[in-house]
Amino acid sequence: MNILEIQNLQVSVMNKPILRGLDLRLGEGEIHAIMGPNGSGKSTLANILVGRGDYQITAGTIRYQGEDLIVRSPEERAMAGVFLAFQNPVEIPGVSNARLLKEAFNAHRRYGHLPEMDAMTFRTHLQERAKHLGLSDDWLLRPINVGFSGGEKKRNELLQMLVLEPNLAILDEIDSGLDIDALTDVANGINALRNNLRSMLLITHYPRLLEQVHPDKVHVLIGGRIVMTGGMDLAGRLEEQGYGWLSEVAA
Amino acid sequence: MLDSNAVNSAISQSYKHGFVTAIPSDTIPTGLDEGVIRLISAKKREPEFMLAWRLAAYRHWQGMTEPRWSSVRYPTIDYQNISYYSSPLTNNPDSIDLKDVDPKLLATYEKLGIPLSERLSLAGVAVDAVFDSVSVATTHKKKLAKLGIVFCSMSEAVREHSALVQRFLGSVVPPGDNFFAALNASVFSDGSFCYIPPGVRCPMELSTYFRINAAGTGQFERTLIIADKNSYVSYLEGCTAPQRDRHQLHAAVVELIAMEGAEIKYSTVQNWYPGDAEGNGGIYNFVTKRGECRGDRSRISWTQVETGSAITWKYPSVILRGEGSVGRFHSVALTNNHQQADTGTKMIHIGHNTRSTILSKGISAGFGHNAYRGLVKVLAGAQGARNHSQCDSLLLGNTCSAHTYPYIEVKNKTSKVEHEATTSRISEEQLFYCQQRGLSREQAVSLIVNGFCQEVLRELPMEFSVEARKLLEVNLEGSVG
Ligand SMILES: Nc1ncnc2c1ncn2[C@@H]1O[C@H](COP(=O)(O)OP(=O)(O)O)[C@@H](O)[C@H]1O
Ligand SMILES: [Mg+2]
Numbered sequence: 001m002n003i004l005e006i007q008n009l010q011v012s013v014m015n016k017p018i019l020r021g022l023d024l025r026l027g028e029g030e031i032h033a034i035m036g037p038n039g040s041g042k043s044t045l046a047n048i049l050v051g052r053g054d055y056q057i058t059a060g061t062i063r064y065q066g067e068d069l070i071v072r073s074p075e076e077r078a079m080a081g082v083f084l085a086f087q088n089p090v091e092i093p094g095v096s097n098a099r100l101l102k103e104a105f106n107a108h109r110r111y112g113h114l115p116e117m118d119a120m121t122f123r124t125h126l127q128e129r130a131k132h133l134g135l136s137d138d139w140l141l142r143p144i145n146v147g148f149s150g151g152e153k154k155r156n157e158l159l160q161m162l163v164l165e166p167n168l169a170i171l172d173e174i175d176s177g178l179d180i181d182a183l184t185d186v187a188n189g190i191n192a193l194r195n196n197l198r199s200m201l202l203i204t205h206y207p208r209l210l211e212q213v214h215p216d217k218v219h220v221l222i223g224g225r226i227v228m229t230g231g232m233d234l235a236g237r238l239e240e241q242g243y244g245w246l247s248e249v250a251a
Numbered sequence: 252m253l254d255s256n257a258v259n260s261a262i263s264q265s266y267k268h269g270f271v272t273a274i275p276s277d278t279i280p281t282g283l284d285e286g287v288i289r290l291i292s293a294k295k296r297e298p299e300f301m302l303a304w305r306l307a308a309y310r311h312w313q314g315m316t317e318p319r320w321s322s323v324r325y326p327t328i329d330y331q332n333i334s335y336y337s338s339p340l341t342n343n344p345d346s347i348d349l350k351d352v353d354p355k356l357l358a359t360y361e362k363l364g365i366p367l368s369e370r371l372s373l374a375g376v377a378v379d380a381v382f383d384s385v386s387v388a389t390t391h392k393k394k395l396a397k398l399g400i401v402f403c404s405m406s407e408a409v410r411e412h413s414a415l416v417q418r419f420l421g422s423v424v425p426p427g428d429n430f431f432a433a434l435n436a437s438v439f440s441d442g443s444f445c446y447i448p449p450g451v452r453c454p455m456e457l458s459t460y461f462r463i464n465a466a467g468t469g470q471f472e473r474t475l476i477i478a479d480k481n482s483y484v485s486y487l488e489g490c491t492a493p494q495r496d497r498h499q500l501h502a503a504v505v506e507l508i509a510m511e512g513a514e515i516k517y518s519t520v521q522n523w524y525p526g527d528a529e530g531n532g533g534i535y536n537f538v539t540k541r542g543e544c545r546g547d548r549s550r551i552s553w554t555q556v557e558t559g560s561a562i563t564w565k566y567p568s569v570i571l572r573g574e575g576s577v578g579r580f581h582s583v584a585l586t587n588n589h590q591q592a593d594t595g596t597k598m599i600h601i602g603h604n605t606r607s608t609i610l611s612k613g614i615s616a617g618f619g620h621n622a623y624r625g626l627v628k629v630l631a632g633a634q635g636a637r638n639h640s641q642c643d644s645l646l647l648g649n650t651c652s653a654h655t656y657p658y659i660e661v662k663n664k665t666s667k668v669e670h671e672a673t674t675s676r677i678s679e680e681q682l683f684y685c686q687q688r689g690l691s692r693e694q695a696v697s698l699i700v701n702g703f704c705q706e707v708l709r710e711l712p713m714e715f716s717v718e719a720r721k722l723l724e725v726n727l728e729g730s731v732g
Contacts, residue, residue, distance in 0.1 A: 094702030
């Protein structure tokens, strides 16, 4: 079964069309990569999936686990298991990572009719996952993204993913600005969460991460449409040749 | 940025303490003259010195004009249209014994969540509760008396501990200090009195709950706390009022005196009725609070969480007279809808090596108007005085405002005074980030606001900080679309 089905999605920002008839099917347990030049609409797609305002959906449908996703509020989508690792995560002074994650985690539990996890158990849950990413306990008490380097912000997004264990994770350029070690940590984090029910969309510019994650499919998004779909070989070709050879297909 | 339309349309603050209790009360007719003051004094069976003190204050007040320098705006108050004394009728008006108190009144306190009897002992809090003008219950008296601690209503103190009252009353806030303090000195009804003898560490939090119930009355309580040499006390004050469409005046005075080596912590969670979403009704909270570190190495700290009242106008202050004495002020002031707050502190450094810290957190939402006003004054003799002030403002939406007015007067070159201020706004990106993790917009606001205030909330005793967090949440309800 497909966890996500997007058909003929058309999206505008301030009356400027950005996505122009996008189709995508993502099966349960699959990882798909989305590549494409800057400004092609990758982040727009990610934002639309998590219900961000400021966008007008002018046509098309999005079904998540077989149901209409567009009608749901952002927090309902989150609690139903849709997670976005933001391309540029925002700073929230005064609120620690641990605090947000505890609130978020328990919101998910309540949504799933599960009892809230007590503070002690949650702490252990959190620390285990932080360790996985090489993050110290101090880290957990730091205010969200405040003064973090680009790479630290990315790790922090991944930590949140490991804690919230989504069904559908969209990672928007999680590998941008990471050195090789950090990239391996991120790849390990992704692989740790991989199972036959959880699906992911990896938005990226580079095959480096994909080589460690082995996506099931690679899509190329140009001009608001998926213009080509292939496997790892496609990612490699894009790195060597860029997107120019595809512009005919896109036109 | 928050969409200001969404913010405005969704503002619908609900006040959870707005019930009225139907209790027969002895409320005197509106109006103020010497006769009324004599009547109040007589009803309270006060000694002669007290009546003379009140009358002197009243004559002083008659020659004063209402101050207008603050940034708050309100219609003229008709002082002849207020009743200056209202007392719930009990079976035996002299008694403060719980079993003689009208059960309805006790039920009111239950509703307010004030653990008046057994729950109290468990919580380790001794409570004095002031209902309209009269103090109705002081718990744990016996246990405290064994340590020599006096904790009773002001009325009782005036009668039973008149030497202490005569010595200390008005010694920090003189009767003619300001317009509202003079009015209070003339007509003050009740309040709490507390004396901690030398060397005694008060074993429990002392607490007063103030409740305005009757319509058309003013509340003018007066609190006096004296911590004698090397003693310690932590004192909590909470307040609520019913929902009424007319404004009501609350003009209290609090005086704190810390002798050598003594420490007083005074915490307030103020939740007077703030008025409705259009700005009708609500309490005018015009209060004079001042402490004096009279002895060397004494310490006074004020912690306040101000979420209620239509208008809050107060500056809990510390006079740092004793050498090496320490004054601290921690404040959270929240204004939503049409609430106005002009609050801050004064730190007056007189003694050598005196230190003060000011931490103020202002939150504005709706059409709220929030001003921090603070004075740090270092006198010529205050060698080595130190002050650090930090004033942060947080804005929700585009229709509210925040202002900071720091006044610094330094007359001693060896002193060091620092002031920092920040203003930030809760952004749409921040809210969305939290929503994407599963929080509602309201939970997100509450999380961010709590984070903003946590350094202050940490200063409160445990139970109070839980209550304060809840109040912030309730008072922010509907402040985002
Ligand atoms: N909130 C917005 N306001 C205005 N323009 C936007 C907004 N979001 C995206 N765009 C525009 O939409 C296009 C696609 O942007 P984006 O989805 O961020 O691309 P990508 O992530 O592929 O680099 C760009 O031309 C960008 O300027
Ligand atoms: Mg992007």
